[in-house]
Amino acid sequence: MEPLIDVNRSLRECTSLSPSAPIWQDILAQAMTGEILAAMNYTSLSEICDDPAEVADALEHSECERGHAAAFAAEGGKIGVDVANNVGAKHWKRLREAFLRCITERDFIGCLIVQEIMLESFAVASYSRVGKVGPGSLGETFARIAAEEGEHVDHAMSILRAERARDAQRFDDKVYRLHLDVMTTLAKMLAKECKDGHCEVCHANCVKPSLFEVSLSAAELRGASLQQYLKTLDLLGIPGEVTLTWITQLPV
Amino acid sequence: MDNSVASVATPARTIGVDLPLSVDFALIGHQESWRAAADVLAVLRGPERTPLPDDEIKDILPWIPPRAVCHVDVGSIVRTKSGGARARGLYIDSFIPPDRLEAAYVHENIARVRKAAACAIQAGAKIVSLGGFSSILIEGNFDQLPERRDTVFTTGNTLTVAFIVQGIQKMCALEGRNLRRSTLLIVGATGDVGSGCARCLAPIVKRVLLSARNLERLHKLAAELQADGVQVEIATDLQQFSAEADVVICAASLASPSLLLGRIASDAIVCDAGYPKNLSPTAEMLDAKVFFGGLGQITGGMKFTPDFHGVLNRHPFPDVVHGCLLEGMALALEHRFEPFSQGRGFITQERVAEIETIAARHGIYLAPLYNADGPLEDGLDARWNGREDESIGRKTKTKSNSVARYFGRRENWPAYPIFAPGVNTDR
Numbered sequence: 001m002e003p004l005i006d007v008n009r010s011l012r013e014c015t016s017l018s019p020s021a022p023i024w025q026d027i028l029a030q031a032m033t034g035e036i037l038a039a040m041n042y043t044s045l046s047e048i049c050d051d052p053a054e055v056a057d058a059l060e061h062s063e064c065e066r067g068h069a070a071a072f073a074a075e076g077g078k079i080g081v082d083v084a085n086n087v088g089a090k091h092w093k094r095l096r097e098a099f100l101r102c103i104t105e106r107d108f109i110g111c112l113i114v115q116e117i118m119l120e121s122f123a124v125a126s127y128s129r130v131g132k133v134g135p136g137s138l139g140e141t142f143a144r145i146a147a148e149e150g151e152h153v154d155h156a157m158s159i160l161r162a163e164r165a166r167d168a169q170r171f172d173d174k175v176y177r178l179h180l181d182v183m184t185t186l187a188k189m190l191a192k193e194c195k196d197g198h199c200e201v202c203h204a205n206c207v208k209p210s211l212f213e214v215s216l217s218a219a220e221l222r223g224a225s226l227q228q229y230l231k232t233l234d235l236l237g238i239p240g241e242v243t244l245t246w247i248t249q250l251p252v
Numbered sequence: 253m254d255n256s257v258a259s260v261a262t263p264a265r266t267i268g269v270d271l272p273l274s275v276d277f278a279l280i281g282h283q284e285s286w287r288a289a290a291d292v293l294a295v296l297r298g299p300e301r302t303p304l305p306d307d308e309i310k311d312i313l314p315w316i317p318p319r320a321v322c323h324v325d326v327g328s329i330v331r332t333k334s335g336g337a338r339a340r341g342l343y344i345d346s347f348i349p350p351d352r353l354e355a356a357y358v359h360e361n362i363a364r365v366r367k368a369a370a371c372a373i374q375a376g377a378k379i380v381s382l383g384g385f386s387s388i389l390i391e392g393n394f395d396q397l398p399e400r401r402d403t404v405f406t407t408g409n410t411l412t413v414a415f416i417v418q419g420i421q422k423m424c425a426l427e428g429r430n431l432r433r434s435t436l437l438i439v440g441a442t443g444d445v446g447s448g449c450a451r452c453l454a455p456i457v458k459r460v461l462l463s464a465r466n467l468e469r470l471h472k473l474a475a476e477l478q479a480d481g482v483q484v485e486i487a488t489d490l491q492q493f494s495a496e497a498d499v500v501i502c503a504a505s506l507a508s509p510s511l512l513l514g515r516i517a518s519d520a521i522v523c524d525a526g527y528p529k530n531l532s533p534t535a536e537m538l539d540a541k542v543f544f545g546g547l548g549q550i551t552g553g554m555k556f557t558p559d560f561h562g563v564l565n566r567h568p569f570p571d572v573v574h575g576c577l578l579e580g581m582a583l584a585l586e587h588r589f590e591p592f593s594q595g596r597g598f599i600t601q602e603r604v605a606e607i608e609t610i611a612a613r614h615g616i617y618l619a620p621l622y623n624a625d626g627p628l629e630d631g632l633d634a635r636w637n638g639r640e641d642e643s644i645g646r647k648t649k650t651k652s653n654s655v656a657r658y659f660g661r662r663e664n665w666p667a668y669p670i671f672a673p674g675v676n677t678d679r
Contacts, residue, residue, distance in 0.1 A: 192308075219311040222311070222312075223311060223315030224315065226315055227315040230319075231317060234317070239320070240317075240319030240320050240371060241320040241323075243319075244296060244316065244321065247316075248293050248296040249298060249301060252304060252305070252308045
């Protein structure tokens with residue numbers, strides 16, 4: 001897949017920008033990277049689908065995610081910043097590798113769990129929060145994309161619920177295994193501080209300590225994301241006391 | 253009870269732990285302090301992981317949707333052919349943050365209680381006890397609870413009143429006081445618990461002082477008691493009473509321990525029945541006999557899965573639980589799936605006697621008395637028959653050194669604020 005934005009391209013000078021522009025730049029960069037990764041994941045998923053309708057569906061989703069990435073890039077342009085993306089950044093790379101392991105195993109259900117339950121839960125929740133505080137069209141774009149991602153999740157839920165109905169124990173075991181792999185990485189990404197060093201997506205220093213300047217906080221984004229994840233797992237029918245244990249055991 | 257398990261449970265299908273799917277009762281509660289919340293999360297996190305730092309807990313907990321935390325298996329002393337009768341239940345935490353109990357958060361908290369109630373209904377609970385602020389929030393508005401077909405809700409306030417009254421009687425006996433010569437002050441008197449205590453104790457004390465915020469309700473309660481010949485004084489301000497109380501019940505719905513009693517007898521017997529506790533830690537009552545009221549003890553056994561013993565019930569004695577939650581358990585053991593306590597102002601002596609009898613039949617009695625400094629008596633001889641007159645004049649010093657039997661050294665005692673999932677206050 002071709003990157004939408006050349007990661008090596010130098011960022012525009014931010015000296016004449018609004019004080020919050022560099023913060024939005026990094027928020028957009030994280031979102032855009034997530035969308036590009038999602039597009040790559042759906043393209044990979046199409047390669048293991050047997051049913052032509054499923055292939056078409058996966059490719060359509062991929063295009064949709066590319067469109068989201070382009071929309072985030074455009075919002076950067078409106079506030080005078082280039083929006084970088086880096087799917088090779090350490091955390092995003094691990095998430096991609098987790099998805100690719102499911103692809104290697106031709107595990108369609110595993111792919112849906114990673115992308116729709118875990119990654120999209122975080123996207124829907126964090127985009128929604130950003131949508132509430134983002135200025136003008138930037139906020140509107142985040143809110144619109146949050147709603148569209150929510151529709152993706154709804155689509156996958158019916159497939160996953162049917163799968164769970166066939167063998168709940170097996171399904172829950174699979175979700176837990178993937179949870180340990182994927183959610184541990186997501187939890188580190190959303191920790192209040194990046195303890196493992198620079199995330200390789202923010203254009204300079206870590207954006208987290210500055211989020212309060214745009215009425216956000218890392219704690220709020222993490223909390224909302226975990227809540228969305230728990231609610232999604234509830235809708236799947238996984239017992240609440242079990243998922244509660246899962247999330248309390250995540251790294252902080 | 254004619255079988256060993258109050259309902260037939262389906263074998264577990266959850267990960268790692270064998271848990272039943274269907275339950276007889278559910279207990280809805282919340283944590284009264286951040287320390288208590290931290291302990292719950294520490295158990296869930298497991299001993300092999302570093303406990304979450306306090307700031308992380310305060311960040312994360314408000315985002316957790318209401319959900320089951322553990323299963324609770326309670327035993328009765330009623331024997332059957334297959335052993336002791338038992339009932340299975342769930343503890344559901346509404347995850348109301350301990351610092352968000354104020355009125356400003358009422359709508360948010362009602363939504364949490366509704367979601368917790370939905371969890372109980374979904375789990376198939378036949379009876380649900382609403383602990384702590386859960387019942388205050390829903391009190392008189394049970395129609396705000398989710399639609400349910402086979403699940404009933406009880407505030408549990410009647411059994412709470414029973415244990416408060418028993419505690420007062422027992423403490424008077426232990427201290428050699430004659431309750432009939434006492435002036436009783438009830439703070440939070442117009443609440444369900446406060447008014448229930450007034451109806452039960454007014455006939456057996458010399459004088460009653462009623463305090464609450466709502467003057468109209470105070471007048472109404474006073475009129476009700478005066479009609480029975482009780483000497484009653486009311487005030488919205490504790491300083492306005494003309495007499496000093498020597499027996500006090502604190503049953504106000506306070507978001508944090510902040511009550512200063514002011515002018516009471518220096519050696520007054522004071523029952524703090526609040527959840528969270530009512531009395532301010534700064535209250536100076538050096539000679540007062542303070543104890544935590546409304547608590548009962550299960551003698552037929554109680555099991556948490558996963559093991560939350562000493563975490564969900566932080567008391568210096570085993571198997572102690574707040575009366576409001578015990579009411580649901582007792583009714584489940586009795587197979588009486590009915591909304592025993594609902595609304596405000598319906599607790600009578602007769603209803604209190606009825607729930608006391610049901611609880612006692614299953615081995616649920618008044619808990620040994622204790623306060624923030626530890627036990628006030630020997631927990632191994634805790635059963636109290638409630639007849640205070642037998643002890644009048646026979647002064648028995650309250651004990652404070654028997655805790656070692658359960659917890660060893662004092663530093664191992666559960667720390668104040670004492671926690672258990674819910675006691676009803678000012679209802």
